[in-house]
Amino acid sequence: MSGVRVLVGTRKGGFILTADGKRQRWEVSGPHFAGWEVYHMNGSPADPDRLYASQTSSWFGQIIQRSSDGGRTWEQPGIDPSDIPRFDELPEDGSMPAPAPSLFAYDTSAETGKPLTTHQWYDGTQHPWEFARVWHLEPSHTDPDVVYAGVEDAALFKSTDGGQSWHELAGLRGHGTGPDWQPGAGGMCLHTIILDPADERRIWVAISSAGAFRTDDGGATWKPINRGLVSEMIPNPTADVGHCVHNLAMHPSNPGVLFMQKHWDVMRSDDAGDSWHEVSGNLPSDFGFPIAVHAHEPETVYVVPIESDSLHYPPEGKLRVYRSRGGGNEWEALTNGLPQEHCYVNILRDAMAVDRLDDCGIYFGTTGGQVYCSPDGGDHWSPIVRDLPAVLSVEVQTLK
Amino acid sequence: MSEPASIRVRLPDQLQRLARLDREVMVPVTGDVTQRSVLSALERAYPALRGTIRDHAGQRRPKVRIFACNQDVSHDSPDEALPAAIARGEEPLFILGAISGG
DSSP, X not given: OOEEXXXXXXXXXXEEEEEETTOOSOEEEEEETTTSEEEEEEEOSSOTTOEEEEEEETTTEEEEEEESSTTSSOBOTTSOTTOOOOGGGSOOOOSOOOOOOOTTOOOOOGGGSSOOOEEEOTTSSEEEOOOOEEEEEEEOSSOXXXXXXXXXXXXXXXXXXXXXXXXXXXXXXXXXXXXXXXXXTTBSEEEEEEXXXXXXXXXXXXXXTTEEEEESSTTSSOEEOOTTOOOTTSSSTTOSSOOOEXXXXXXXXXXXXXXXXXXXXXXXXXXXTSSOEEOOTTOSOOBOSOEEEOSSOTTOEEEXXXXXXXXXXXXXXXXXXXXXXXXXXXXXXXXXTXXXXXXXXXXXXXXXXXOOSSSOOEEEEOTTSOEEEETTTTSSOEEEESOOSOEEEEEEEEEO | OOOOEEEEEEOOHHHHHHHTOOSEEEEEEOSSOBXXXXXXXXXXXXXXXXXXXXXXXXXXXXXXXXXXXXXXXXXXXXXXXXXXXXXXXXXXXXXXXXXXXX
């Protein structure tokens, strides 16, 4: 029996929503990691029972959690969760343990050639790179123990041992434009990672507010891919970097075509990001955060327009997903089952996802704690849950 | 070497959940009973807590507070002796998340 598992990260824990292929009756488990911010949970395409979660706290730091049973139980990689010693079993050695090594230590080695220590701060001065949290975890298509992490301050890390140890792919920060990157309102975060399913050496990432970047050699060398983006709020609106890219999406069968929700503007690239053109068309607002592509229709794209960068809620208080069946420009409002008055929630950049069932399901979560599902590509919507903490991220696993 | 002292440590809710521990744990400390020696014993006993109270450079995280016998000792030297009541196991050392929203 096929089914889906929806992984929801919120401000106060993670939740797992499961249903069969009809997607009408849901089981809700959680909160997992109660009281902690769960920025992202994601599953391995190679082993659906392998999940990763970013558990974070401005009090207690960053934790990586891993599950090998589809989210029923979790462990910090490298720490046996059942190994809670009794007092008389505790070590009596008076020696001081060394501080635990940082999971996410920026690469400052000479081998990278350009160890980077500063980026541009809000006031234009240079500021040290400081790790804050993991925004996004992206497991490899082929190996459940390989996973990438996008972090704030922006950098890309990789683990090849199931999340126990991490190393930075420092060529991204070191390719030359790093000192020009600046934080956006949400911090300077690497929030989007797309692995090319046909060629895992090719990776796209997006950083707020620096822009989009691509490597074709597994992360050794990178280049900005922001030609065609126009951002009026920066000194040079067509600069190589400095664009506040909010999210990228790609259909796995068509890795040369990318869609982008920028701070303002919905964009499309037909050359793997080398150049972009605007496809905002008739959207009521081209500001927004997430963007997604239908699982079986590579030219069917979804966005959720938001009024503006100062008014982070839907235009006219109407929660509308917009769908384009032609790869952009012509958009239709999808409203059936969504509140059409007095709705002032936001939908964050990692909070929309699609499943891969025959009737493609579309999912998104709101800062008001609702997670909506449409089991028919956006025509009809209903809430799976209404009252979670503010939703930070939504991912979907399609289970056979 | 003298017998280790049994030191009581009270944990905040988030760290109890993280390490799957009760509200209060007891750790053995050999030698001087200081913030550093108690936190080191705690981290040695429960590796899931490493990096959460003190960061990866060994510094107390800015929004973590440490109380001893109703005194905020967060800003004291980590090598200063803790009150005798804590060293004798009569009072727990409190680890708290600072009150700052949420």
